[in-house]
Amino acid sequence: MTPTRDDETALRRSRAYIYSQERQITDAGRHTGRAKRWIAEESRSPAGRSQDNRAIRIAAKFEGIVAPVLRTCLFRKKERLVAMAGGKVYSFEEVAKHNEREDCWLIIAGKVYDVSPFMEEHPGGDEVLLACTGKDATADFIDIGHTATAKELMPQYCIGEVDASTIPSKIAYRGVAPQDASPKPDAASGSAWLTVLQLAVPLLLLVLAFALQDFAKSKTE
Numbered sequence: 001m002t003p004t005r006d007d008e009t010a011l012r013r014s015r016a017y018i019y020s021q022e023r024q025i026t027d028a029g030r031h032t033g034r035a036k037r038w039i040a041e042e043s044r045s046p047a048g049r050s051q052d053n054r055a056i057r058i059a060a061k062f063e064g065i066v067a068p069v070l071r072t073c074l075f076r077k078k079e080r081l082v083a084m085a086g087g088k089v090y091s092f093e094e095v096a097k098h099n100e101r102e103d104c105w106l107i108i109a110g111k112v113y114d115v116s117p118f119m120e121e122h123p124g125g126d127e128v129l130l131a132c133t134g135k136d137a138t139a140d141f142i143d144i145g146h147t148a149t150a151k152e153l154m155p156q157y158c159i160g161e162v163d164a165s166t167i168p169s170k171i172a173y174r175g176v177a178p179q180d181a182s183p184k185p186d187a188a189s190g191s192a193w194l195t196v197l198q199l200a201v202p203l204l205l206l207v208l209a210f211a212l213q214d215f216a217k218s219k220t221e
């Protein structure tokens with residue numbers, strides 16, 4: 001998708017806003033020397049790391065310090081970049097590589113979510129999110145019964161789509177596979193025998209008990 005003039009203007013405005021916020025963060029005397037050093041280091045980040053990603057990483061790092069408005073702006077910005085890139089398509093293998101707390105990608109309903117900045121905030125904890133890497137997490141997400149609030153949060157973490165043809169079928173649909181769920185012929189006949197035995201044994205015992213009782217009666221007469 002080619003960016004339109006409007007897109008470019010919005011991008012420029014957004015970038016200017018991010019950098020003005022960044023300056024405010026750096027200038028705010030309440031930050032420690034370490035925080036300032038970190039921002040300075042990030043500012044000298046090598047070519048290849050885009051300025052937008054740098055701003056996003058700064059926001060993620062200063063979780064709790066950075067004003068929520070800045071974070072919202074940064075993530076909207078990220079979302080916009082993805083949309084402008086035409087929504088990147090990742091292979092399953094590529095997505096599966098991002099399986100750490102600081103770098104966690106999820107596949108939900110065909111979309112790829114980079115939830116790394118959300119790990120600590122996630123009300124269900126970071127462990128569940130980590131456990132959902134390397135697979136199609138759609139069913140897990142739905143099973144929890146996430147509310148509309150959760151769904152509203154999702155777009156800001158969306159970084160593109162997964163190429164569905166690259167998802168291994170075993171991983172895409174976890175749970176009992178249809179062929180496992182259907183009883184196998186051998187297993188079926190085995191369980192039939194078990195049922196017959198379960199009924200026959202108590203009956204045999206009953207008959208034996210009556211026979212013994214009869215025998216004992218006839219002895220006493």
Ligand code: HEM
Nearest residue numbers: 113123124128132137140141144145146147149150153154
């Ligand atoms: C981008 C992805 C996700 C977002 C934005 C998200 C967001 C949320 C939010 C906002 C809540 C609070 C309850 C609600 O409003 O629904 C929540 C709870 C929870 N989430 Fe997620 N979630 C995501 C993915 C997942 C995944 C893949 C799992 C895997 C099982 C998961 C497991 C849970 C659990 C266990 C809870 C706690 C439910 C409870 O306490 O009743 N979440 N999530």
